[in-house]
Every structure is written in structure tokens, then in C-alpha cells.
Amino acid sequence: MNKESKIFVAGHRGLVGSAILKNLKEKGYHHFVLKTHTELDLTDQTAVNRFFAEEKPEYVFLSAAHVGGIMANNKYRGDFIYQNLMIQNNVIHASYVNNIKKLLFLGSTCIYPREAPQPMVESSLLTSPLEYTNEPYAIAKIAGIKMCESYNLQYGTNYIAVMPTNLYGPNDNFNLETSHVLPAMIRKIHLAHCLKSGNWDALRTDLSARPVESVDGKAKEKTICDLLLKYGITDQHVELWGTGKPLREFLWSEEMADACVFIMQNVNFKDLCPAEGEIRNTHINIGTGKDISIKETATLVQEIVGYNGKILFNPDKPDGTLRKLTDVTKLNRLGWHHCIDIREGIERLYNWYTHIQK
Numbered sequence: 001m002n003k004e005s006k007i008f009v010a011g012h013r014g015l016v017g018s019a020i021l022k023n024l025k026e027k028g029y030h031h032f033v034l035k036t037h038t039e040l041d042l043t044d045q046t047a048v049n050r051f052f053a054e055e056k057p058e059y060v061f062l063s064a065a066h067v068g069g070i071m072a073n074n075k076y077r078g079d080f081i082y083q084n085l086m087i088q089n090n091v092i093h094a095s096y097v098n099n100i101k102k103l104l105f106l107g108s109t110c111i112y113p114r115e116a117p118q119p120m121v122e123s124s125l126l127t128s129p130l131e132y133t134n135e136p137y138a139i140a141k142i143a144g145i146k147m148c149e150s151y152n153l154q155y156g157t158n159y160i161a162v163m164p165t166n167l168y169g170p171n172d173n174f175n176l177e178t179s180h181v182l183p184a185m186i187r188k189i190h191l192a193h194c195l196k197s198g199n200w201d202a203l204r205t206d207l208s209a210r211p212v213e214s215v216d217g218k219a220k221e222k223t224i225c226d227l228l229l230k231y232g233i234t235d236q237h238v239e240l241w242g243t244g245k246p247l248r249e250f251l252w253s254e255e256m257a258d259a260c261v262f263i264m265q266n267v268n269f270k271d272l273c274p275a276e277g278e279i280r281n282t283h284i285n286i287g288t289g290k291d292i293s294i295k296e297t298a299t300l301v302q303e304i305v306g307y308n309g310k311i312l313f314n315p316d317k318p319d320g321t322l323r324k325l326t327d328v329t330k331l332n333r334l335g336w337h338h339c340i341d342i343r344e345g346i347e348r349l350y351n352w353y354t355h356i357q358k
Contacts, residue, residue: 001029001058001059001102001264001265003028003029003030003031004031005029005031005058005059005101006031006032006033006055006056006057006058006059007024007029007031007032007033007057007058007059007060007061008032008033008034008055008057008059008060008061009021009024009032009034009061009063010042010060010061010062010063010064010087010091011062011063011064011065012032012034012063013036013171014063014064014065014067014171015167015168015169015170015171015172015173015253016063016065016106016164016167016253016256016257017061017063017064018170018171019169019170019171019253019254019256019257020061020063020257020260020261021034022254022257023254023257023258023260023261024261027261033055033057035051042064042086042087042090042091043082043083043086043087043090044090045086045089045090048090048091048094049090049094049097051094052094052095052097052098052100053098056098057098057100058100058101058102059100059101059102059103059264060091060095060100060102060103060104061103061104061106061260061264062087062088062091062092062103062104062105062106062144063106064087064091065084065087065106066079066080066083066084066087066137067137067173067180068080068173068178068179068180069178069179069180069181069184070133070134070181070241070318070320071177071178071241072177072178073133073134073136073137074133074134074318077135077136078136080134080136080137080140081136081137081139081140084137084140084141084144085140085143088105088140088143088144088147089147091103092105092144092147092148092151092159095157095159096151096155096157101158102158102159102160102264102268103148103157103158103159103160104159104160104161104162104260104263104264105144105145105148105159105160105161105162106161106162106163106164106260107141107142107144107145107161107162107163107164107283108137108138108141108163108164109163109164109165109166109249109285109287109324109326110130110131110134110137110138110141110321110324111125111130111138111141111142111145111163112124112125112130112324113126113127113128113129113130114128114129114130114131114132114321115128115129116128118323118325119289119325119326119327119328120285120324120325120326120327121285121327121329122163122281122282122283122284122285122327122330123281125142125145125280125281125283126142131320131321133318133320134320141163144161145161145163145283148160148161149161149279149280149282149283152269152282153279157269158268158269159269160263160264160267160268160269160272160282160283160284161282161283161284162259162260162263162283162284162285162286163283163284163285163286163326164251164256164259164286164287165249165250165251165285165286165287165288165324165326166180166181166182166248166249166250166251166324167180167250167251167252167253167256168180168182168183168250168251168252168253168345168346168349169252169253169254169345169348169349169352170253170254170349170352171253172253172349174186174187174210174353175210175212176188176212176231177212177213181248181294181297182250182297182301182346182349183349183353185240185297185298185301186301186305186346186349186350186353187206187210187353188231188232188233188238188240189238189298189301189302189305189307189311190206190305190307190350190353190354191203191206191228191233192228192233192234192235192237192238192307192309193305193306193307193309194206195225195228195233195234195235196235196236196307196308196309200221203217203224204217204218204224205217207219207224209356212227212231213227215227232312232314235309236309236310237309237310237311237312238307238309238310238311238312239312239313239314240294240298240311240312240313240314241313241314241317241318241319242294242313242314242315242317242318242319242320243313243315243319244293244294244295244298244313245293245294245295245319245322246293246294246319246320246321246322246323247291247292247293247294247322247323247324247325248291248292248293248294248297248324249287249288249289249290249291249292249324249325249326250288250292250297250342250345251286251287251288251338252338252340252345252348255338255339255340256286258336259286259331259336259338260286262334262335262336263284263334263336266334266335267284267334269282271334272284284330284331284334285326285327285328285330285331286326286328286331287325287326287328287331287338288326288328288338289325289326289327289328289338290325290342291323291324291325292342295313297342297346298311299311300342300343300346301346301350304343304346304347304350305350
């Protein structure tokens with residue numbers, strides 16, 4: 001890529017895409033073609049084909065996806081497999097038909113088996129069963145990896161798949177029904193802190209910015225309290241799903257973006273292929289190589305928010321995979337390393353979250 005290259009960032013408003021777009025701009029890239037979901041539905045094959053034929057991007061970051069936390073993944077299984085397969089198939093194939101120079105496909109570390117040895121190396125893919133709660137999403141992402149790999153082998157394309165660990169950062173999803181564990185935890189503890197301290201102005205500001213089940217900051221106090229109770233939030237405690245024992249690896253989204261741009265600039269498919277034998281597992285893990293328990297994470301959030309109520313864990317709710325730690329040896333050998341630790345990242349995200357509401 002050079003600074004004049006025409007770049008399509010699919011999903012540029014989301015957590016992943018917005019971070020990639022910001023990183024590219026900071027590095028001097030400026031020739032972008034960007035479309036919102038309203039402007040271009042990536043599940044619509046005809047619309048995608050027309051877009052590529054008309055715009056002719058040279059480089060594609062495929063960060064658009066239908067994503068969510070453990071509750072959403074388990075509840076909307078059909079949506080997760082269908083929408084992600086459609087997005088991937090349409091964009092990857094249209095990229096091939098229109099001779100784009102390079103594509104970066106973003107997956108997820110949920111592609112790895114539930115019982116994969118820790119830390120998870122790229123070669124663990126497809127070695128045993130997946131975690132049940134997010135199996136449809138994982139299967140879609142595995143299909144994306146194999147589609148990139150297969151097109152490279154058959155058509156000589158230069159498509160690279162990367163698997164980021166659990167991400168968090170600006171423009172994250174804080175919806176209490178569909179968000180991932182860390183933003184959900186931050187919002188729950190923030191709301192509980194507002195409730196316990198009697199700061200109804202801050203609480204109403206939060207709900208006005210992000211209504212929950214159509215309840216916003218204008219609702220009556222009882223309506224708001226009843227709603228928050230449904231999500232385990234009272235003036236005395238916060239209830240979180242599971243036991244708190246699972247270990248998770250968290251990566252600041254802007255660091256993930258830097259790794260993605262680094263790979264697009266410096267790594268090609270041929271660099272990831274063995275000298276001989278079968279070509280598979282050419283994807284690259286993106287992570288920190290460090291993990292922390294959900295309980296420890298909650299304690300960190302509690303300290304940063306300043307909440308002095310109780311945090312309870314509900315063992316009747318699913319934990320998900322007990323440990324998901326990536327082996328980042330391949331990424332480190334390619335020349336990229338992370339810098340931002342979890343405490344600093346949570347402080348940044350909480351500051352962003354509270355600032356954006358003002």
C-alpha cells in the first residue's frame with residue numbers, strides 16, 4: 001500500500017473498523033471509499049458486486065461483521081451464521097472478481113476448539129469441538145479463513161486472515177443485551193455506581209445516550225429501577241454472569257488496528273506458507289499473550305469507576321470457554337508487539353464512555 005492507494009474499510013463505524021480507519025489516517029493514508037450499512041448492505045450480493053465494479057478499491061480491510069456477547073451468540077444463532085457468511089462470501093468473492101491487490105479478513109479467536117491447549121496456536125484450528133454458545137459465529141469465521149486460503153491457492157490472490165483476541169476500545173458496543181463482556185461490565189458497574197450514589201443526572205444521561213429496551217433517561221425512577229434490576233443492577237450490588245473464574249485476554253482495539261495495518265503493509269500470503277507440505281493455518285493470531293480472570297477484571301473496573309457496592313456472580317449463567325489465550329509467537333516474529341496493559345486500557349475506555357455521553 002502507498003499513501004495514494006484506494007482503500008475500502010468494510011465496517012468503518014464499528015469497534016474494529018473505526019480503529020483501523022483512524023490508524024490508517026494517522027499514517028498518512030487518505031484515499032478511502034467508505035459506506036455505512038444503510039448505503040451498502042454487505043449481505044446483498046448484487047449490491048456488493050455493483051459497489052466493487054464501480055469503485056474498484058485496491059485494498060480491502062474486511063472488518064464488517066455481525067457480532068455480540070455470549071447471550072446474543074447463543075440466542076440469535078441463525079443470525080450469526082447467516083449474516084457473517086453472507087458478508088464474507090460477498091466481499092471476498094467480489095474482491096477476487098475485481099482484482100483487488102490485497103485483502104485482510106478479520107476473524108476471532110472463538111474459532112479455536114473449546115478444549116484447545118493454552119495458549120492457542122494457529123495449528124489448533126479444527127482439531128476438536130468448538131464452544132457451543134458461539135459455534136455458529138465461529139463456523140462462519142472459520143469459513144472465512146478457508147475461503148481466503150483457498151482463493152490464494154487456486155487464484156493466486158493475496159488474502160490474509162487475522163484472528164484478534166477479545167477487543168475493547170472506542171466505539172465499542174455497550175448494549176446490555178448484545179455487548180461483549182468488558183463493555184457490558186463497565187456499563188453495569190457505572191450504572192450501579194450512579195444508582196448507589198444517587199446520581200440520577202448521570203444515570204439519566206447514560207440511558208438517554210443508550211436506551212435499554214426503549215427505556216431512556218426520561219422514564220420514571222421506578223421504571224428505570226425495575227429495568228436495571230432485570231440486568232442485575234441494584235443500589236447495593238451488580239450481578240454478572242457465570243462464576244468469574246474464566247480467564248480472558250483483552251486487547252485495546254487501537255493496538256489491534258496497528259497490528260492489522262502493519263500486516264497489510266509488510267506481510268504477504270507467501271510469507272505465511274511452509275517451504276513444503278500442506279498449506280493450512282496461515283492465519284495470524286493478534287493478541288497480548290496475557291490473560292486475566294473475569295473476577296479480577298471486574299475488580300479492576302470497580303476500582304476505576306469508584307464503585308463501592310458488591311459484585312456478585314451468578315453461577316447458573318454460562319461461563320463460556322474457561323480459558324482463551326492466544327499464542328502470539330507468529331505475530332511477534334513478524335515484527336509486531338502490543339504495549340497497552342489492561343488497567344490502562346480500561347481507564348481509557350471508561351474515560352471515553354463517560355465523555356462521549358456529555
